[in-house]
Amino acid sequence: MGKDFDLYRPSEEHDMLRESVRALAEAKIAPFAAAVDEEGRFPQEALDALVANDLHAVHVPEAYGGAGADALATVIVIEEVARVCGSSSLIPAVNKLGSLPVILSGSEELKAKYLGPLAKGDAMFSYALSEPDAGSDAAGMKTRAVRDGDFWILNGVKRWITNAGESEYYTVMAVTDPEKRSKGISAFVVEKSDEGVSFGAPEKKLGIKGSPTREVYFDNVRIPADRMIGAEGTGFATAMKTLDHTRVTIAAQAIGIAQGALDYAKGYVKERKQFGKPIADFQGVQFMLADMAMKLEAARQLTYAAAAKSERVDGDLTFFGAAAKCFASDVAMEVTIDAVQLLGGYGYTRDYPVERMMRDAKITQIYEGTNQVQRIVMARNLP
């Protein structure tokens, strides 16, 4: 036995990163989390603080001016931001989701052009796959891209687009050959300023109210052909490959939100006195906290293992990414519900943060594939 056994623990650098992001999140993001939720406004303070400290898109490789963080480091950043504000954690998370198709499949020119501004904090990146009639069944996609010489012309509607309107850049999947079904889908980078791009009204949501979710409309949007990510017809494959990696970031959000709720509840039960003693002294309360911590820790271990697989691009990543996302988000829901329960009547009010965390947790069971779809993915890719 010895303290230098380095398996199953993050490196010292990862621990330092967590310490740094936690300090930043508590000082710069947490104070606005309640207002961001209440007013349903974009967490500009969080974006500014993350950009100022180069934590808004840590996954961008150093070659393109980024921090070059590995998948686990990215998870830790998202987790620690989510611990204080779920809406704000979508900044680093969606920056990775939106830009990963370019990183995985884009040309050198495309990477140089779009990853630089992202790394510098001049632009955010969103991911536009879902449509009003094509959610998990992405092959039912209707957005069309038609070739016109050296240009493509896009028409269609994307729905549920996170950070729409705030992001400068959008990875957009569009049908280039309807005959070939999923093999007839291609991916493009579309800029907010491209003529014909517009946005719908922000959705009125249960949670993550600070992160705008809007429709994106493409009305004869004419973009140069070199904006295509990878070869024609590879868009759907790129989109699926992207999700293998980014489901791990949803798991990171989930464990962050759950940790925030658990930490708050832990502090509360020591302060709250009933029958002459802190309620933390009651075994019923202790058992609840033990279960919450146990489930959360299991979810974290699975998430970190999946992050390592994402970094190595292991063959079983698809299973692990789906498993981590599914398990962690279910745990986040359970833990945040229990945190509200532990706070009793106070937990049900907006004077305390746990009800916000409970509402924010719900989305992690839904987006980037519902947990039912995750189970389909896992079943098809059993280890």
Place this chain on the structure above:
Amino acid sequence: MAEILVLVDHADGAVRKPALELLTLARRIGEPSAVVLGAGEATASIAATAGEYGAATVYVADGAEFTDQLVVPKVDALTQLAKEKGAAAVLVTSSGEGKEIAARVALRLGSGLITDAVELEAGENGPVATQSVFAASYQVRSTVSHGVPVITVKPNSAAPEAAPAAGTVENVAVTFTGNAAKVVARTPRVSTGRPELTESAIVVSGGRGVGAAEGFAVVEKLADSLGAAVGASRAAVDAGWYPHSNQVGQTGKQVSPQLYVAAGISGAIQHRAGMQTSKTIVAVNKDPEAPIFDLVDYGVVGDLFEVLPQLTDEIGAR
């Protein structure tokens, strides 16, 4: 009797109250001599006050060096006097500058240094100083084991007591060592008309619960009705509601008044470090769980915007 050198802090031509406290404390451990540096035209009146509070001798040195250079000229003067007069101890007020002066004097004299004493008494091995450490959770009693004890004492550690003594003025020619930073400009702090925070017998402080800069009006009104200084927690200062010079806490001023009123302050460790040695503490806070209530002699769970004005009116009616 052993001669105790007391550096007399002064501002705007007047002795500052902590200097009178030092003269009072010095009498417990020996015979105080006052040291008045760079007081210009006010020298004579400051010397006279020092005499009233027990200084047998008042050493006086004046010159542009004391105002145009930082810290070092005062260190030169005090070190020279301590050596020439064979002083038994040197006492300085615990302020930013006071501590810096004391530290350099101690080093030049080859002496031990104690800062931020809250109590001073005679002991077998020289003066015994009591300090309050780790956010006032511990009391430490120390002595200096080497050289002439150099001790800085926090304001409000004793009540000044007059004890007329000769107050014989002796002019001193100081040899300056140089190597000091130049003071190229000095802007006196605009007086609020309220007592100095660290010296005031009563302090009324506002925190996060005050909600906005305008909210401090109710805090100031209460302070004025009590003749008190106004303090603020770090949260209120960081939010820009009140000036940093009024911050009470670890990185602000440490106060030890007879009465401390905390309004809308939760009582985080950083704040407690600055006020926990206050004699009587009262608090007004909406949150019954606020840790400040663990410290108070009297606490009101309620809205400070209702409780404070009512208290101010009551005081006015008495």
Place this chain on the structure above:
Amino acid sequence: MTLKIAVCVKYVPDATGDRGFADDLTTDREAVDGLLSELDEYAVEQALRISEESDDAEVTVVTVGPDDAKDALRKALSMGADKAVHVNDEDIHGSDVIATSAILAKALEKTGFDLVVCGMASTDGTMGVLPALLAERLNVPQVTLLSELSVEGELVKGRRDGDSATELLEAPLPAVVSVTDQSGEARYPSFKGIMAAKKKPVEELDLDDLDIDADEVGLAGSWTLVDAVAARPARTQGTIVTDEGDGGKQLAAFLATQKFI
């Protein structure tokens, strides 16, 4: 010419922990986790800003402390300092501020400096006298308790907000400065900074390397003696009332019984 900036930092027990004393009446550094003193982060920040403004500057962080004090150096390096010096020797344990200043001064002389930047005080000792002692020992001007700091050519300039006045100060380099928590918010280590810190040099020095005799420092070489340490009796909670419309009157009645009004 490279502008050599040295930042003195201290590894301190976390103020939010339950701080106390060890059996030998020195600060207990085992019971509570340690970290880079928050007030020293402002010093690191100012050093980095001056370095960034300068064409050619190098920032060295210097600490005196036990093995774990390397964590404080790592933090400063991950914020962006270039290298570190760690003075570590069993005989240092128990040194008071005068003895510590002797060690730091020797280390600074060995490292070389144009500008020494310190925090306003440590968060454990809270004395705030180390910068003045260093200036005395190094025989250079002290420009301390600054809320603003700049280096212009061969001059260091700053603003000192004192109790009774605000002063603008200047002194020629080399000099020792200290900065307050008003000097500008300290940056957070970025991922790049954290990864880079791993590869930055940390020089380990002991008392021999600095030609200091063991009896000049530590408890033996300290000129103050702690005779007794007592936990302050916890304040007992007094009366707590809930405002039901007459909270201010009740408070006034209490203050009257205490003769404050």
